[in-house]
Amino acid sequence: MVFSVSLFASLAPYVASALLLFLLLEQLSYLLKKRNLPGPLFVPPIIGNVVSLVRDPTSFWDKQSAAAGISGLSANYLIGKFIVYIKDTELSHQIFSNVRPDAFHLIGHPFGKKLFGEHNLIYMFGEDHKSVRRQIAPNFTPKALSTYSAVQQLVIIRHIQRWEESTSGGSRPVSLRQLVRELNLETSQTVFVGTYLDKEATNRFRTDYNLFNLGAMALPFDLPGFAFSEARRAVTRLVETLAICARKSKVRMAAGEKPTCLIDFWMQAIVEENPPPPYSGDEDIGSLLFDFLFAAQDASTSSLLWAVTLLESEPEVLNRVREEVAKIWSPESNALITVDQLAEMKYTRSVAREVVRYRPPATMVPHVAATDFPLTESYTIPKGAVVLPSVFDSSFQGFTEPDRFDPDRFSETRQEDQVFKRNFLAFGWGPHQCVGQRYALNHLVLFIAMFSSLFDFKRLRSDGCDDIVYCPTISPKDGCTVFMSRRVAKYPNLSLI
Numbered sequence: 001m002v003f004s005v006s007l008f009a010s011l012a013p014y015v016a017s018a019l020l021l022f023l024l025l026e027q028l029s030y031l032l033k034k035r036n037l038p039g040p041l042f043v044p045p046i047i048g049n050v051v052s053l054v055r056d057p058t059s060f061w062d063k064q065s066a067a068a069g070i071s072g073l074s075a076n077y078l079i080g081k082f083i084v085y086i087k088d089t090e091l092s093h094q095i096f097s098n099v100r101p102d103a104f105h106l107i108g109h110p111f112g113k114k115l116f117g118e119h120n121l122i123y124m125f126g127e128d129h130k131s132v133r134r135q136i137a138p139n140f141t142p143k144a145l146s147t148y149s150a151v152q153q154l155v156i157i158r159h160i161q162r163w164e165e166s167t168s169g170g171s172r173p174v175s176l177r178q179l180v181r182e183l184n185l186e187t188s189q190t191v192f193v194g195t196y197l198d199k200e201a202t203n204r205f206r207t208d209y210n211l212f213n214l215g216a217m218a219l220p221f222d223l224p225g226f227a228f229s230e231a232r233r234a235v236t237r238l239v240e241t242l243a244i245c246a247r248k249s250k251v252r253m254a255a256g257e258k259p260t261c262l263i264d265f266w267m268q269a270i271v272e273e274n275p276p277p278p279y280s281g282d283e284d285i286g287s288l289l290f291d292f293l294f295a296a297q298d299a300s301t302s303s304l305l306w307a308v309t310l311l312e313s314e315p316e317v318l319n320r321v322r323e324e325v326a327k328i329w330s331p332e333s334n335a336l337i338t339v340d341q342l343a344e345m346k347y348t349r350s351v352a353r354e355v356v357r358y359r360p361p362a363t364m365v366p367h368v369a370a371t372d373f374p375l376t377e378s379y380t381i382p383k384g385a386v387v388l389p390s391v392f393d394s395s396f397q398g399f400t401e402p403d404r405f406d407p408d409r410f411s412e413t414r415q416e417d418q419v420f421k422r423n424f425l426a427f428g429w430g431p432h433q434c435v436g437q438r439y440a441l442n443h444l445v446l447f448i449a450m451f452s453s454l455f456d457f458k459r460l461r462s463d464g465c466d467d468i469v470y471c472p473t474i475s476p477k478d479g480c481t482v483f484m485s486r487r488v489a490k491y492p493n494l495s496l497i
Contacts (some may be wrong), residue, residue, distance in 0.1 A: 038067040039075035048077035057470040092389035096429040104367040111220040159183040173460040177479030194261030196245035208234040243286030302361035302473035350410040352444040360426040361473040363392035398423040457484040
């Protein structure tokens, strides 16, 4: 015992010196990588500024954007990761256009590979990536989207009817955040895997997805009991569940049965190929389906919440939506909105696109630099840096009066979606552009049309209720708390549809 204490006492100065040297080298490394970029001159050892990020993500990223200023770039340090924040649209395009093995790797989350696993669509390049996107193409044909549209509407009507019933006839306000999340989770499950999930599996799926969401916003400590670790294990279980669904679908499609959900359209094409294409094994499909689920679930939750928020604050826009929808579809018809009717709702679709521009669900798209990359004449992004092109900042560049919510910018007359298309990055750009964007916009248009037609609604306003919070995509701070009451004599009769 005496010997151990003596040994520790003799080694302590060396350990302390080594630790101080490490901390000094860490700071020097950060400053060398930062060079002339705006950003903190000193960062807390080892963890960097991650505590500030986790405590208040909105404030953290607002400060990062403000620091970027005119140069369009700023720097910071998070748990051993040097980060480069990109505010300028054209610099963001350099990242999106150079996703390849020797430039930038899309990671989806600063610690994405640990969380999502290695075999995910966002981590693929070249021919592998092209091959998988070709496989996915049958999932988003007009025929497939028409099938999904019916499912989406049935789920929307069922859920929003429950919302109104829970408000005691409009006398009690309700926060929509969790309700919309549940709506979207059921929509995603039903559209993607249909009846392949039984009730027990559906409940487990919901629990595991909630664990994943919590972990995505937590400190990335992969240790038992920590939210990040729980999320990683939840993803493994979710992928296993989706792999079972893929196996069941292959059996049905091989037997020549009719596709009823996304995985059926996908497996129908795969079972016809001999030999099977790459990445078509059950576990591969499960992993790819989880990628879809993550993209569809949280992004749609964000967009639906902001749609209600913005429509309530813009009565003229809301009235125009209601007038357009009423000319095309009646809730009392006991019929769903057809694909042709959906195409006629041009103003409502412009509203949906403006919601996505004004409040892009995923405000940044994380990449990692695979090599030193000369981004500008004066700055080279160092290898290993996490690079964050800001979709949110790009949405407020170029467009006419970008700070104004103005659906008419997407009209056939103004066509700002074409004039300023390089600034509309909510669905990404380049080879990894969102493959399901038509599905996502259809879902938003259907929700806006039905919610606006079926309900009168008014926000319960409070200080900062419209402030942005991250969970993990952005939503209103108050969770979009509204009073809502039915504005039609009766709901569509689902038993007749």
